[in-house]
Amino acid sequence: MDKTTAVDIKKIDPLQLGATMYVPVIHPLVTKIVTGERYPQLRSVVLCLEDALHHDDVSQGLNVVRDLLANDDNHMSEGPLVFVRPRDLNMAKEIVAFHGIGKIDGFVVPKLDIATLSHWVNLAHQADILLMPTLENAWVFDAVAVSHFARTLAQTAENRILALRIGGNDLLSHLALRRVRGQTLYDGPLAGCLSQLMCNLSGNGFALTAPVFDITDDPETLTRECMQDVNFGFVGKTAIHPCQIEIIQQCFAVTDSMLNDARQVLDASAPAVFKRDGAMLEPATHRAWATRTLARADIYGTRSNEP
Numbered sequence: 001m002d003k004t005t006a007v008d009i010k011k012i013d014p015l016q017l018g019a020t021m022y023v024p025v026i027h028p029l030v031t032k033i034v035t036g037e038r039y040p041q042l043r044s045v046v047l048c049l050e051d052a053l054h055h056d057d058v059s060q061g062l063n064v065v066r067d068l069l070a071n072d073d074n075h076m077s078e079g080p081l082v083f084v085r086p087r088d089l090n091m092a093k094e095i096v097a098f099h100g101i102g103k104i105d106g107f108v109v110p111k112l113d114i115a116t117l118s119h120w121v122n123l124a125h126q127a128d129i130l131l132m133p134t135l136e137n138a139w140v141f142d143a144v145a146v147s148h149f150a151r152t153l154a155q156t157a158e159n160r161i162l163a164l165r166i167g168g169n170d171l172l173s174h175l176a177l178r179r180v181r182g183q184t185l186y187d188g189p190l191a192g193c194l195s196q197l198m199c200n201l202s203g204n205g206f207a208l209t210a211p212v213f214d215i216t217d218d219p220e221t222l223t224r225e226c227m228q229d230v231n232f233g234f235v236g237k238t239a240i241h242p243c244q245i246e247i248i249q250q251c252f253a254v255t256d257s258m259l260n261d262a263r264q265v266l267d268a269s270a271p272a273v274f275k276r277d278g279a280m281l282e283p284a285t286h287r288a289w290a291t292r293t294l295a296r297a298d299i300y301g302t303r304s305n306e307p
Contacts, residue, residue, distance in 0.1 A: 166194070252299070
């Protein structure tokens with residue numbers, strides 16, 4: 001999968017993110033991962049210098065990033081989309097000064113809030129890269145704060161935001177909770193928060209990615225949750241283990257029936273309202289859905305049944 005030669009929000013469809021795997025930057029196979037050699041099906045990766053890295057390993061991690069960017073022979077352009085997650089703004093400023101910074105597609109911004117937004121946006125402009133802010137602070141629970149954030153984001157940062165990531169584990173931590181085995185996030189207290197973020201932020205034109213499923217031996221629940229993610233409108237999902245990549249990306253494939261519905265909605269000769277397989281279709285209101293569905297099919301293909 002070739003990446004764009006110049007970072008441009010219009011050239012990278014957020015739907016391309018798929019399963020975004022977080023990898024500690026000091027992982028021994030990091031070069032093979034970012035070049036696509038290790039996991040050729042992986043569409044996006046985050047090299048983490050924050051939560052996935054012990055404080056004592058930070059200097060080593062920065063050296064790994066510096067070496068990856070400086071190496072002109074590692075063919076990063078042929079691999080997945082590559083993002084770096086720094087620990088804070090000061091570390092991001094240090095990384096931006098590295099030779100070859102244009103090889104990455106952007107930063108995953110930890111714990112973003114309105115107070116720091118403009119600094120991150122200025123840095124992204126300086127380096128000509130994109131941002132994927134992570135929504136993981138307690139203010140995310142406040143509907144008024146989220147609405148204000150959405151308006152501010154639209155006014156100041158729209159052309160630098162590829163997608164907004166939801167830090168599900170951090171949000172649960174604010175409630176002194178963790179995941180319950182066998183339950184999706186939609187079965188717990190974050191369900192309303194996910195809905196609020198989707199309505200406020202996606203409604204203002206921003207793509208969102210779904211939180212990580214941090215239980216690696218329960219593919220059935222991961223599949224159920226990811227199907228709900230897709231139906232909710234999320235464009236990708238965080239992964240923490242390679243075994244999750246195929247499951248997540250298969251959920252983004254489009255059923256044959258859904259693809260036929262989308263094509264009929266976008267058909268120039270379609271009536272104003274029509275019925276298909278017991279459901280009413282209305283091109284005037286379903287056009288955006290149909291367009292996104294065709295885009296998903298182009299990227300992830302089709303499947304005959306639910307995964």
